[in-house]
Amino acid sequence: MYEDLRKARPVVDFAVELSSEQVDFFWNNGYVAVERITTDDELEWLGAIYDRLFDDKTGGIPGGYFDLSRPYESAGTDLLPQVLHPAEVVPELLDTACVRNGRRLAAQLFNAAESELEVWGHMIQKPARIGAELPWHQDEAYWHPGYVYRAMGLWMPLDPATSESGCLSFLPGSHRGEVRPHKHIADDPAVHGLVTESFDASGAVEVPLSPGAATLHHCRTLHRSAPNRSAHIRRAIANEFQLPAVKNRTPDSRPWLADQVRAWAKREPIAASKGQT
Numbered sequence: 001m002y003e004d005l006r007k008a009r010p011v012v013d014f015a016v017e018l019s020s021e022q023v024d025f026f027w028n029n030g031y032v033a034v035e036r037i038t039t040d041d042e043l044e045w046l047g048a049i050y051d052r053l054f055d056d057k058t059g060g061i062p063g064g065y066f067d068l069s070r071p072y073e074s075a076g077t078d079l080l081p082q083v084l085h086p087a088e089v090v091p092e093l094l095d096t097a098c099v100r101n102g103r104r105l106a107a108q109l110f111n112a113a114e115s116e117l118e119v120w121g122h123m124i125q126k127p128a129r130i131g132a133e134l135p136w137h138q139d140e141a142y143w144h145p146g147y148v149y150r151a152m153g154l155w156m157p158l159d160p161a162t163s164e165s166g167c168l169s170f171l172p173g174s175h176r177g178e179v180r181p182h183k184h185i186a187d188d189p190a191v192h193g194l195v196t197e198s199f200d201a202s203g204a205v206e207v208p209l210s211p212g213a214a215t216l217h218h219c220r221t222l223h224r225s226a227p228n229r230s231a232h233i234r235r236a237i238a239n240e241f242q243l244p245a246v247k248n249r250t251p252d253s254r255p256w257l258a259d260q261v262r263a264w265a266k267r268e269p270i271a272a273s274k275g276q277t
């Protein structure tokens with residue numbers, strides 16, 4: 001049922017690179033903004049796929065659509081719905097200017113070959129007026145504690161991401177720290193979203209973005225997004241770029257992941273390299 005959209009993919013020739021100042025900014029702060037990561041044509045096509053996936057409440061894996069902010073299978077209106085691994089439904093999502101550019105920039109930042117990077121994606125939505133906060137977290141806190149990750153996320157809004165609609169905020173320099181203790185939102189293990197507390201967030205920087213702009217952030221950078229108080233939906237696509245995860249000789253204790261670790265144990269190594277956030 002996605003054949004029509006798969007066939008409608010625009011051919012987009014659009015390449016970006018980071019300046020040496022942007023590379024330095026990333027490694028000093030744990031994130032960097034890019035003015036434009038793809039074209040309007042591609043944004044329109046991505047938006048059509050995005051809308052259908054959320055209308056269908058379909059993820060790319062079983063259970064891959066859920067509200068990050070409420071217990072799984074909650075009734076009523078979703079406040080922070082997420083689609084995991086949409087490229088399992090529309091494989092062309094990994095062959096876009098957005099992903100090609102993200103891969104190029106991640107390789108530039110890691111000083112690695114593009115072919116070394118694995119990519120997987122997800123989509124997050126903040127509905128108009130009711131879209132929930134995504135509280136402070138590090139992406140690596142969602143991932144397998146038995147591995148050390150070298151990864152970064154490319155986050156691109158399809159709609160204006162402003163202070164009012166729930167743009168991302170980052171805590172500069174936080175990527176240099178360890179993975180902090182996290183807990184599930186509302187301290188309820190049935191809620192997917194994680195939160196970390198008890199740190200000084202006074203230096204946080206909000207990064208408003210226009211559609212088609214993007215940020216790259218390190219998997220340990222503390223970040224959050226505010227509720228959507230605007231009259232407009234705030235759609236965003238995130239792609240993770242990961243160098244091969246390395247087994248950790250002394251696995252971190254991440255008790256908040258206890259259930260997931262038991263599930264991962266049955267299906268390594270795929271889950272080890274492809275985190276879920």
Ligand code: NI
Nearest residue numbers: 138139223277
């Ligand atoms: Ni995140």
